Amino acid sequence: MAVRVTQNMLNSNMLRNLHNSMRNMDKLQDQLASGQKIAKPSDDPVVAARGMFYRSSLMENEQYTRNVDEAKSWLDMTDSTMDEVGNVMKRIKELLIYSGDGAISPEDLKTMASEVQELKNHLGTLANQQINGKYIFAGTDTNKAPYDAAANGGKGDFVNTNSSLINLEVSQNVFVTSNVNAQNIFNFPDNANNMFKLLDNIITELSNGRSAAQFQQKADQQFDKLLAERASLGANVNRVELIAERLKTQEVSISDLMSRNEDANMAEVMTDLKTQESVHSAALGSGARIIQPTLLDFLR
Structure with a gap:
């Protein structure tokens, strides 16, 4: 049975994926700024306990x-x-x-x-x-x-x-x-x-x-x-x-x-951040195509 995909579903999925992408970039930026793998114990309980x-x-x-x-x-x-x-x-x-x-x-x-x-x-x-x-x-x-x-x-x-x-x-x-x-x-x-x-x-x-x-x-x-x-x-x-x-x-x-347990690999973090920025840009580009055109677009 085919599932009908509505415009709202497309918009919701696009926003959720954008939020996830931004959350991943925020985590990587925190690691780059602090030099630490985790910011709070819930990020990785094992690393926190060892620390x-x-x-x-x-x-x-x-x-x-x-x-x-x-x-x-x-x-x-x-x-x-x-x-x-x-x-x-x-x-x-x-x-x-x-x-x-x-x-x-x-x-x-x-x-x-x-x-x-x-x-x-x-x-x-x-x-x-x-x-x-x-x-x-x-x-x-x-x-x-x-x-x-x-x-x-x-x-x-x-x-x-x-x-x-x-x-x-x-x-x-x-x-x-x-x-x-x-x-x-x-x-x-x-x-x-x-x-x-x-x-x-x-x-x-x-x-x-x-x-x-x-x-x-x-x-x-x-x-x-x-x-x-x-x-x-x-x-x-x-x-x-x-x-x-x-x-x-x-x-x-x-x-x-302690350094091996908690310190982030800066080269790896920078590489992951660049990759995530590319993914985020691609998500923004695909999102621009998904959003339904408005009546104003046809009145130009």
Whole structure:
């Protein structure tokens, strides 16, 4: 059975096809202007879902990178401070050896006592080293100074007993330590015989005009422990640097995957747009022939 095609049907089909053509051109023009395959999730739910996943992964990677940067800052500050502590201990060891020289006068020994006192004060300053307002040798009590100049009868002592480590997450379920156990440095082997108490004993002997050479072994033990802790710190620094490099590589990989998923192929889009413009022009041309002539066309 034949279907009668009316003029209204021709006009409706022509308008519908023109609308579809314009809609396709609008979509291609949006892709060309934005550089993105989709403008809203309904354009392609799969691309949108993958894009959300990649963005979430990128945000996590950025947070891990910030944690690594913070850990590196703490470790670098700790390393430089421990290096300075080592230099102080070297000088003290030199003074202890020098004090054993029988030709040294009591007055010279008292002068040496003054120098050791200043070195001790400097060690107290180093023990209270801060980064971003937090004490790096206080364990998790980062808001309390670990060295108190008024402790031990005004002589000054390391009063912190917190040995907890600060861990930062640098990958999923992967943590790194950003500080050191200061008890192994300033409170070694215990608070009664720590670094500052040793210096107090040295100062007492030298102030009385006596040699303090008998403390050389204990000073060596303190220095050796400091070197061991610094070696452990160096291993931790190396690990953090390797993690930082891996996070940089992951950032590039995730960004590349996100670009492949969302970015439009500009050459392909421009070609499709040119093709669609040709189709639209052809549709307009055929539409001009379909529209029914009016009475005015016959009255010319």
